Amino acid sequence: MREASLDKLKAFLTLLPSMIxxxxxxxxxxGNTIWTSMTDWGGSGAMALEPQKHFVGLENYIDxxxxxLGGNFRQDLVNAVYYSVMLLAGAVGLGMFIAxxxxxxxxxxxxxxxxxxxxxxxxxxxxxxxxRWLLAPQGGVxxxxxxxxxxxxxxxxxSSQSAVLVFNWQDILRILVYVAAFILIxxxxxKLKKDAGRxxxxxxxxxxxxxxxxxxFGSILPDALFMEEEHGxxxxxxGIIIATIxxxxxxxxxLYLAGFNGISQDLRDAAMLDGASHAGYYRHVAIPxxxxxxxxxxxxxxxxxxxxxxxxxxxxxxxxAATGHPALNMYLTTFxxxxxxxxxxxxxxxxxxxxxxxxxxxxxxxxxxGRR
Amino acid sequence: MKKAFAKMLIVFAAALLIGAPQAAxxxxxxxxxxIFSWWAGDEGPALDALIEIYKKENPGVKVINxxxxxxxxxxxxxxxxxRMLGGEPPDSFQVHAGQELIGTWVKADxxxxxxxxxxxxxxxxxxxxxxxxxxxxxxxxxxxPVNVHRSNVMWYIPANLKKWGVQAxxxxxxxxxxxxxxxxxxxxxxxxxxxxxANHLWExxxxxxxxxxxxxxxxxxxxxxxxxxxxxAWELYGKVLQYTNSDASSLSWxxxxxxxxxxxxxxxxMGDWAAGYMSTTKKLAPGEGYGWLASPGTEGTFxxxxxxxGLPKGSPHRDNAVAWLKVLGSQxxxxxxxxxKGSISARKDSDxxxxxxxxxxxxxxxxxxxxxxSLVHGVAANDTFKNxxxxxxxxxxxxxxxxxxxxxxxxxxxxxxx
Numbered sequence: 001m002r003e004a005s006l007d008k009l010k011a012f013l014t015l016l017p018s019m020i021x022x023x024x025x026x027x028x029x030x031g032n033t034i035w036t037s038m039t040d041w042g043g044s045g046a047m048a049l050e051p052q053k054h055f056v057g058l059e060n061y062i063d064x065x066x067x068x069l070g071g072n073f074r075q076d077l078v079n080a081v082y083y084s085v086m087l088l089a090g091a092v093g094l095g096m097f098i099a100x101x102x103x104x105x106x107x108x109x110x111x112x113x114x115x116x117x118x119x120x121x122x123x124x125x126x127x128x129x130x131x132r133w134l135l136a137p138q139g140g141v142x143x144x145x146x147x148x149x150x151x152x153x154x155x156x157x158x159s160s161q162s163a164v165l166v167f168n169w170q171d172i173l174r175i176l177v178y179v180a181a182f183i184l185i186x187x188x189x190x191k192l193k194k195d196a197g198r199x200x201x202x203x204x205x206x207x208x209x210x211x212x213x214x215x216x217f218g219s220i221l222p223d224a225l226f227m228e229e230e231h232g233x234x235x236x237x238x239g240i241i242i243a244t245i246x247x248x249x250x251x252x253x254x255l256y257l258a259g260f261n262g263i264s265q266d267l268r269d270a271a272m273l274d275g276a277s278h279a280g281y282y283r284h285v286a287i288p289x290x291x292x293x294x295x296x297x298x299x300x301x302x303x304x305x306x307x308x309x310x311x312x313x314x315x316x317x318x319x320x321a322a323t324g325h326p327a328l329n330m331y332l333t334t335f336x337x338x339x340x341x342x343x344x345x346x347x348x349x350x351x352x353x354x355x356x357x358x359x360x361x362x363x364x365x366x367x368x369x370g371r372r
Numbered sequence: 373m374k375k376a377f378a379k380m381l382i383v384f385a386a387a388l389l390i391g392a393p394q395a396a397x398x399x400x401x402x403x404x405x406x407i408f409s410w411w412a413g414d415e416g417p418a419l420d421a422l423i424e425i426y427k428k429e430n431p432g433v434k435v436i437n438x439x440x441x442x443x444x445x446x447x448x449x450x451x452x453x454x455r456m457l458g459g460e461p462p463d464s465f466q467v468h469a470g471q472e473l474i475g476t477w478v479k480a481d482x483x484x485x486x487x488x489x490x491x492x493x494x495x496x497x498x499x500x501x502x503x504x505x506x507x508x509x510x511x512x513x514x515x516x517p518v519n520v521h522r523s524n525v526m527w528y529i530p531a532n533l534k535k536w537g538v539q540a541x542x543x544x545x546x547x548x549x550x551x552x553x554x555x556x557x558x559x560x561x562x563x564x565x566x567x568x569x570a571n572h573l574w575e576x577x578x579x580x581x582x583x584x585x586x587x588x589x590x591x592x593x594x595x596x597x598x599x600x601x602x603x604x605a606w607e608l609y610g611k612v613l614q615y616t617n618s619d620a621s622s623l624s625w626x627x628x629x630x631x632x633x634x635x636x637x638x639x640x641x642m643g644d645w646a647a648g649y650m651s652t653t654k655k656l657a658p659g660e661g662y663g664w665l666a667s668p669g670t671e672g673t674f675x676x677x678x679x680x681x682g683l684p685k686g687s688p689h690r691d692n693a694v695a696w697l698k699v700l701g702s703q704x705x706x707x708x709x710x711x712x713k714g715s716i717s718a719r720k721d722s723d724x725x726x727x728x729x730x731x732x733x734x735x736x737x738x739x740x741x742x743x744x745x746s747l748v749h750g751v752a753a754n755d756t757f758k759n760x761x762x763x764x765x766x767x768x769x770x771x772x773x774x775x776x777x778x779x780x781x782x783x784x785x786x787x788x789x790x
Contacts, residue, residue, distance in 0.1 A: 043756055044789050047456060047480035068783055072763035137619040159622035161770065227776075236621075318446065319567035320621050321766030335450035337759030338476060 030351070037061070037344035046338040053341075060345035066224050073346065074169055076324040078231040080353075083241065083325065084305040090245035091301055092294065095252025100282055102253070103260045113257065117250040124247070128314025131243040132158070135315075157239035158316050158323070166232035173221045174214055181211035236322040240308075240315055248304065252297045259290040295361065302357045306350055326350050399430045405692040406436040407681075408462035410448035413441065418712035422518075425708060426699045433692050438462060449755075456482060461684040463693040468750030469507045469517050469678040471591075475754020475788075477682065478514050484683045485512030489694065495701050498719045502743035506751060507680065515680035516701045519715035522644045522734050523746040524576045524667040524675040530660070532635045540639070544580055544608060544668045547639075551615040554638050561615035563637035565628035570620070571748045571765050573641050574609055580669025581605035584742050591745065591752045593790050597781035606774035613772070621769075626653075633662070641667050643677070643749070647730040648714030658729040666737075674741035677749030678718060757788035 037060055039053040064070045098116055102109055119127065134140030135157035142153040167175060184207030191199035214221070263286055271281045287294075309327045316323040318332055326346055334343030405426075411419040416439075423435050440448035445466070452465055461482075467473045477483050490496050490513050496504065499517065507515050528540055536557060541547035551561035564570060579587050582601045589595035590602070617637065620628075629646050631637035633654055640646070647658060656662045666673070681700055687693050699705045706717040711726045716735045724732050745751030750758065764784065768777040 043787065044475050044479040044754060047453065047476055047482060049459075049480075049482070051480075069760060069763075069780060069787070071767055132622075137622060156619055156622070159619045161618070161621075316622065317566045319762045319766060321763065321770060322621070324766075331450070332759060332762075335453055336446070336755060338453075338755045339759075 033344045033347055033351075036341055037348050039341050041341040042337075042339035044338075046340055051340075056341075060342050061349070064342070064345055064349070068225075071229055072321055072324060073326065073329055074229070075231050075321050076326045076329045077349075079234065079237055079324055080306065080308075080326055082233050082237060083244075083308060084302055086241045087244050087248070087305045088298055088301055090241065091248040091252050092297055094245060094249040095297070096256050096287070098249065098253040099256035099260060102257055113254070116253050119247045120251050122247065124310040125314050127243060127247050128311040131239065131246075132315045135239040135242075156236065157242075158236055160235040160238075161322065163230075163232035163234045163322075166230050169229040169231055170223045170225045170227070172224045174218045177210060177214045177218075177221070181207045181214070183207075184210065234322040236316065236320070240312055240323055243311060243315065244305070244308070248301060252301070255293050255297055256290060259293045260286060263289060299357055299361055303354060306354050399695060400432060401430045401692050401695060402432045403689050403692060404434045404436055405430075405464075405689055405696055406438050406462045407464055407466075407696065408438045408440075408448070408452060409466035410440055410445040411466070412439045415713060418709050421708040421712055422699060422705055425705055426696055429699065430692070430695055433689075433695075456684070459686075461686055461688075463687045463689050464681050464683060464696050466679055466681055467515065469503075469515050469680040470745050470751030471754045472750030472758070473507070473515050473680070473682055474509060475756070477684070478509065478511075479754075482685055483514050484685055484687075486514060486516065486683060486697070487512045489516075489697060489701075493698060493701055498701075498703075498721060500718075500720060500739070500743065503676070503678070503718060506676075506743070506745050507678075515682040516697045517678040517680040517718040518700050518706070519710050519713055520676050520678050520718045520738060521715050521749070522674055522737070523572065523677055523749060524579060524670045524673065525642065525644050525646070526665045526667045527629065527632055527640045527642060527646055527650070528638060528663050528665075529632060529635065529656075530663045532632075533638065533663075535635075536638065538638070540663065540665050541668050542665070542671065544577065544612065547615075547668050548611060555615060559635070560617045560631060560637040561639065562612065563628040563631040563640040564613075564616040564620040565623040565625045566621050567762055567765060568748060569625050569628060569642065570769065571761060572643070573612070574605075574765065575675065575747045576641050576667040576670060577609045577612055578602070578605040579673060579675060579744065580667065581608045584673045584744050587744050591747075591790065593785075597785050598778045602781065603774050603778045606768070606777050610768075610772050610774060613769075644730065644734055645714055647728075651728060651730070652714075664730065664733075672741055674737050674743050675746050676738075676743055677746040677751055679715075753790060754788055757784055757790060760784040760788065 036053075038055060038057055040056045040059075041051055041053045045052055064073050102113060102116075106112070136142075137154075137156050137159060138152075141157065142155065144153075146152050184203050188199045188203030188207060191203060267285065268281065271285050276284070307327055308325050309331070312320075312323055312325055312328055318328060327350060330343050330346040330350070333339045333346060337343075407419075407423070409419060419437070419439075423437065427433070427435060440451045445468075448466070452462075455461065456477075467477070473483070487508075490504075495516075503517065503520075504513060507513060507517060526540065533540060536554060536559065538550045538554065541550060547561070554561045562573075564573060582590070582605050586595055586601050590597070595601065617623075617628075617631070623631075625642055625646070626649060628637070628640055629642060629649055632640045633650065633656070644664075647662075647664070650656045650662045651658055654661075665671075681697060683690070683693055683697060701719075703717075703719055703721060703723075706719050707723050707726055710717050710722070711728075711731075714731070716722070716727065716731050716738060720739060722735065724735055727735065747753055747758070747761070753761070761781070761784065764777055764780045767780065768774075
């Protein structure tokens, strides 16, 4: 008994320094940033030795989401969503596809693996510069068809001004409720097979009712803005998405390949013996077994997509609304515009979005451990 | 052996005698001097020339050249801000003269008033009065300008214009008249590059549209940003934008200048560092190979920007820093620096024979024209406004709505305290 408590004390003392350091430098600073984001630190006196700060509550956040001058931040936020979705789909999909091909043990597999993994070792600023040249309006990709005797492409990978899937920010509340209704219905449809009654009661009916309510009474919901403001998926972001997928699909490939190699050959043979085709083996056996790998890839990549900075800086420059990103906006607002409180508010918004990805994962992990 | 020792003594004494007067001339300052700037690469040699002079005059001082690279100081300013907030100011730092210094550092009470130094060195007479007004407030003068660049210049290639049968436009109406013709020939009438060059074009167009008096009134807070004059400027700007290249946002300013040099575009509005680029990199002779005019509608007005150095409060080696500022403001320092940098001296008495044809013409205009401050390059407005303006510009490039842009500027100005 005594020895055990001594051990506990030792463990505690060993952990104490890092607990204090993490407490101060992670949680303390998060707290400080939250506090800063609720003040009015900025403007002409921002650099004073003792800057004047006043508590203003959520004003900075309200400004960002509904203020007249926050338009750029809102566009950046929309961009960030598209960056995340496309990067996840692209890098996970492509990485998995390459991993499946390499899993067939082609000749020179080691060499190919190295080649595909290599882009990871480049820094974003280097690959950004290379891709900037490749995607220049009159260069690289666009002149490729010329070598085959066709007309060169004219697509503006990085400087297109057009957008698709345009929506009006004014309607953001309505859109959010529609999305919520859609998700409810979707979950309901998936659960329909298992337990029809519960799926109806819990998911489908609330979803349909919610959707119908907005459809009929949507105009009661307040407008977010007094004027129309359109945001959408800017075609100029395509270039940046391509570069990011190129850089990170090798990484997901390595993750999946390790996973595939970890599946025992017996299992594969058994599946084949039962008459599974190659595609069937991957679809029903291998990929479901690698769910933890998929989840960790999604979490790491979503993190990266929220921290996109240097690649955009190198490819399209700091001021380009079409390809902007909240992280870039935060840096410019803080260190170029001297708006420290507003920069802090953007940081907290990003932090909350990142938490949206991480927290469910952590909760899931703890639950699994608890079950064990 | 003894003889050799005596000889050595004599040589040593002689050396002392010869060296002594020089040592008396040089200052007895000691310690270090940290100079914080963003001049590296092409601009490095010009800064080195200044440091050379300083070292000759103050041999006892160890100069630390703290450079943070990055065009127009984007990265350097972020580093500087974190250093200042952390209570670790450099001895002297580079900053664009005007509101970028006044609106950020002077308002925060972080700078020392340099008026005594200006009086002691006779700089109040050496620099043009208009310039001193723009780098000072009623409480003092805040920086020593090292160079002057002109922002409102239109560049073209005379041979190309002859080929297309057009003349360089004197007003924006002239430009709008010849632009469709150029476009029909497959030539981009006006080459444009990424965001900041769009802002740069805007300030030239706005200056032409509203005139120098209104321009000054705007920044003094006497003319509001949503007044009809400003809306008109945005409207004209929108018209001019129709004749620019559509891939602008992915080009650097050099690439836009290249379009003019290669004959893919007719004109380009850019600061006079473009002259240095065309003379040095493109090997064109000023006046013959490339031509210039004040940007349309702004003849007689010199829109300036200047790099300058200030003295932060709490500078660790203050005396060394003051000696550095003296070198910067001197005629010798100015004429050593500017021909290498491709700019002109802010002083009225610089030696023009050291400069090329373009710089000579700019220097002539500098001494005779009405001087107004540039927005994009930190003279007219503080950082908050400048940063916000960049995003308003992006809004305008997308929606092309003059009313909304003017209104957004008015809100921004209120926030930035103009």
